[in-house]
Amino acid sequence: MTERSVVHSTFVIERLYPAAPSKVFFALSNPDAKRHWFTDPGNPMPSRYELDFRVGGKEINAGGPKDGPIHVYTATYWDIVPDQRIVYSYDMLFGDIRISVSLATIELFAEDKSTRLVLTEQGAFLDGHDTSGTREHGTGVLLDLLGKFLRIET
Numbered sequence: 001m002t003e004r005s006v007v008h009s010t011f012v013i014e015r016l017y018p019a020a021p022s023k024v025f026f027a028l029s030n031p032d033a034k035r036h037w038f039t040d041p042g043n044p045m046p047s048r049y050e051l052d053f054r055v056g057g058k059e060i061n062a063g064g065p066k067d068g069p070i071h072v073y074t075a076t077y078w079d080i081v082p083d084q085r086i087v088y089s090y091d092m093l094f095g096d097i098r099i100s101v102s103l104a105t106i107e108l109f110a111e112d113k114s115t116r117l118v119l120t121e122q123g124a125f126l127d128g129h130d131t132s133g134t135r136e137h138g139t140g141v142l143l144d145l146l147g148k149f150l151r152i153e154t
Contacts, residue, residue, distance in 0.1 A: 003127070005126070006124050007125045007132065010121065011120075011136040013119045015143045015144075017115045017150050018150070019114065019150045020110070020115060021083040021109075021115045022082075022083050023150060025083045025108060027149055028146075033149070034051055035049050037146050038146075047062050047063045047070065048063070053077065054077065054080070056078075058074065058077075059074070059077070060073070060075075069094055069095030072092070073090055073091075074093075075089065076090070084108055085108070087103075087105045088103075089101070089103045089104070098126060099126055099127075099129035100125045101126070102122060103122045104119060104120065104122075105119070107119075117143065119139065121135070123135060
């Protein structure tokens with residue numbers, strides 16, 4: 001029998017982007033824009049990507065190596081305030097194994113001609129398959145890709 005465990009963790013990541021909150025919000029909420037930056041850098045062509053950005057809407061991002069299990073991210077949006085806040089929950093699967101379940105909040109704050117993004121995530125990391133540090137690092141990489149996308153698009 002597999003040993004069961006849950007590790008609870010919270011992390012906060014901040015980024016300052018040289019774009020208005022409306023541009024950052026667009027990059028987070030528009031399916032075509034988000035598909036450009038919200039990918040695994042090691043596998044930039046997901047096998048499935050869907051975004052229904054509305055309260056109650058879902059987002060699915062699935063992909064992985066040709067010879068390995070598929071990683072599946074499935075999110076539900078709970079609260080959306082345009083240009084200010086997004087609250088969502090998501091789970092991550094590695095093949096058929098659920099490795100984590102999280103609640104995340106993205107807040108956008110105007111600072112001069114820039115936007116400060118503050119992401120707070122509260123996660124339940126399951127059975128030793130994932131860790132908060134790994135997730136924080138991966139989320140930071142994605143937010144850096146968002147920054148790169150914003151620099152190209154603005």
